[in-house]
Amino acid sequence: MSEFSDWFKSSFKECYCERGNLVDEKRFSEIIQLVLDNEADEESRAIFEEKIRTCVKSNGNYEREKCVQESIKQKLCEHKQEIPEDLAKTIKKSIGL
Amino acid sequence: MSEEAVNKENQGTQRQKYSEKEAARVFDQEFMPHVNSMYNFAYRLTFDEDDAKDLVQDTYLKAFRFINSFEQGTNAKAWLFRILKNSFINEFRKKSKQPAKVDYNEVESYYNSDDIDESITTDLRVETVQHMIGDEITLAMNSIPVDFRTVIILSDLEGFTYEEMSKILDIPIGTVRSRLHRARNMLKEKLSSYAKEMGYNK
Numbered sequence: 001m002s003e004f005s006d007w008f009k010s011s012f013k014e015c016y017c018e019r020g021n022l023v024d025e026k027r028f029s030e031i032i033q034l035v036l037d038n039e040a041d042e043e044s045r046a047i048f049e050e051k052i053r054t055c056v057k058s059n060g061n062y063e064r065e066k067c068v069q070e071s072i073k074q075k076l077c078e079h080k081q082e083i084p085e086d087l088a089k090t091i092k093k094s095i096g097l
Numbered sequence: 098m099s100e101e102a103v104n105k106e107n108q109g110t111q112r113q114k115y116s117e118k119e120a121a122r123v124f125d126q127e128f129m130p131h132v133n134s135m136y137n138f139a140y141r142l143t144f145d146e147d148d149a150k151d152l153v154q155d156t157y158l159k160a161f162r163f164i165n166s167f168e169q170g171t172n173a174k175a176w177l178f179r180i181l182k183n184s185f186i187n188e189f190r191k192k193s194k195q196p197a198k199v200d201y202n203e204v205e206s207y208y209n210s211d212d213i214d215e216s217i218t219t220d221l222r223v224e225t226v227q228h229m230i231g232d233e234i235t236l237a238m239n240s241i242p243v244d245f246r247t248v249i250i251l252s253d254l255e256g257f258t259y260e261e262m263s264k265i266l267d268i269p270i271g272t273v274r275s276r277l278h279r280a281r282n283m284l285k286e287k288l289s290s291y292a293k294e295m296g297y298n299k
Contacts, residue, residue, distance in 0.1 A: 067223040079231030081140040
């Protein structure tokens with residue numbers, strides 16, 4: 001059982017109405033984040049995957065969130081600051097290595 | 098960061114006794130490979146090349162000074178990031194040139210309140226993000242409060258797990274999860290507003 005098992009179960013339940021339709025998209029986006037960040041345990045992930053296979057709205061939200069997050073991540077990673085050439089050398093010199 | 102603080106964060110790990118040669122090897126092989134990530138993190142906190150450089154140098158000096166608190170084979174990168182983050186908060190931010198300081202507790206309680214959820218944008222389109230260049234996304238990220246920006250950097254740029262982030266930032270793992278979610282929503286909101294201004298959504 002992971003840190004978020006209980007949180008996942010109660011949050012997941014609150015996302016859906018009795019008929020199983022997604023009614024709380026904001027809460028669901030928190031669940032999506034947990035899954036995308038690989039922080040959901042196996043059981044939670046299985047429940048999640050089963051739902052996105054059978055619920056079009058849940059699947060749509062998941063795919064959109066996944067693409068947006070990946071695009072942002074990719075662009076941020078591409079945009080890294082140039083490292084000062086002498087930084088490593090200066091550090092080593094300052095401690096006498 | 099004081100020796101006491103460094104020792105506190107290594108509670109549960111045995112204090113090492115490295116010889117001079119071993120210390121140099123640990124420093125070189127376990128700490129130095131992270132210098133680029135450390136500089137990027139420092140730059141994204143300070144927005145200034147010289148300040149970032151000073152912050153990284155200061156972090157490495159502390160890491161060497163307290164190297165006996167580091168246990169080989171444990172997560173050197175997380176250990177260094179934690180020292181850097183503490184240096185930034187405790188020393189650097191105090192003397193920083195940045196005029197306005199954000200009270201993190203105020204921001205977090207604001208974003209934790211139920212009311213804010215109503216105004217958070219969650220409909221940012223993939224195409225909108227794809228139209229943007231790295232500069233635009235970086236500018237949007239730089240405009241969100243530093244404590245929220247930090248969790249995005251640690252998670253999305255540096256690939257730390259929630260547990261590692263919890264240790265680096267000294268906050269419960271549940272707070273990492275909720276803060277990261279709010280941070281990403283803040284970023285999406287900024288990007289969405291920017292896209293509207295620039296007409297990317299047409």
